[in-house]
Amino acid sequence: MSTEALRIVWIYPDLLSTYGDRGNMLILARRAAERGIPAETYEVRSDQSMPHTADIYLIGGGEDGPQALAAQRLIADGGLHQAVAQGAAVLSICAGYQLLGHSFFAKGAKCAGLGLLDITSDRGETRAVGELRGEIDPRLGLPALTGFENHGGRTHLGAHAAPLARVTGGIGNDGQTEGAWAGKILGTYSHGPALARNPAIADLLLRWATGADRLAPLDDTWADRLRSERLAAATPA
Ligand code: GLN
Numbered sequence: 001m002s003t004e005a006l007r008i009v010w011i012y013p014d015l016l017s018t019y020g021d022r023g024n025m026l027i028l029a030r031r032a033a034e035r036g037i038p039a040e041t042y043e044v045r046s047d048q049s050m051p052h053t054a055d056i057y058l059i060g061g062g063e064d065g066p067q068a069l070a071a072q073r074l075i076a077d078g079g080l081h082q083a084v085a086q087g088a089a090v091l092s093i094c095a096g097y098q099l100l101g102h103s104f105f106a107k108g109a110k111c112a113g114l115g116l117l118d119i120t121s122d123r124g125e126t127r128a129v130g131e132l133r134g135e136i137d138p139r140l141g142l143p144a145l146t147g148f149e150n151h152g153g154r155t156h157l158g159a160h161a162a163p164l165a166r167v168t169g170g171i172g173n174d175g176q177t178e179g180a181w182a183g184k185i186l187g188t189y190s191h192g193p194a195l196a197r198n199p200a201i202a203d204l205l206l207r208w209a210t211g212a213d214r215l216a217p218l219d220d221t222w223a224d225r226l227r228s229e230r231l232a233a234a235t236p237a
Helices: 022-034 064-077 079-085 095-098 199-210 221-234
Strands: 006-011 040-044 056-059 091-095 104-107 109-112 119-136 145-157 163-169 177-182 185-188
Touching: 006 022, 006 199, 022 056, 022 109, 056 095, 064 079, 064 095, 064 109, 064 221, 079 095, 079 185, 091 199, 095 119, 095 145, 095 185, 104 145, 104 163, 119 221, 145 163, 145 221, 163 199, 177 199, 185 199, 185 221
Parallel strands: 006 040, 006 056, 056 091, 091 185, 104 119
Antiparallel strands: 104 109, 119 145, 119 163, 163 177, 177 185
């Protein structure tokens, strides 16, 4: 890994990539490049050791079996823990979000998580499937979140994690809050290439990783249009 470029790691694409999670890596690299920030991307499979010197880590969604295996391997590896201790930024999605917590359920069994986010996940009575919308924590200064969710688990936040958003449509963690954040770690139930629908979150990660206060604006007309359309579709006539 070079020392100058921004290093982006996609964690375990062989296990956690249910809804095209690769898109998040591509979007981050593209939005960095458009600001003249050189970025390198690394796909680290579950049979490889996890580098601890990257700047941004991405961990995606997955079915119960791969999710449990990914958690076991990341705990045994320790590289992600070390990276977070060194100040790396993390975007975690659905199964990846759940496994960053203290525990989660997969195939009916309680599994140990990495303990990097102060959350626990248990089983919901129904699957949460469909559009997800929320007002993001105002401290993050981002527009409303929109996305697609598909998960069985429900997530409870401890005192050391703040909700990423207040739910205005869909379920998220529990029908009230959606996702979580603490330090430079973000978790969301908004699936797959969540950054395509929420490019402001990509820029937040880039700001966290580079230390920049602001980044040059990009043309996000299409993402803005889609967000307006989804939010308007949610408003009762
Ligand atoms: N297996 C987890 C659940 O159902 C995560 C699913 C996912 O990532 N879509 O809660």
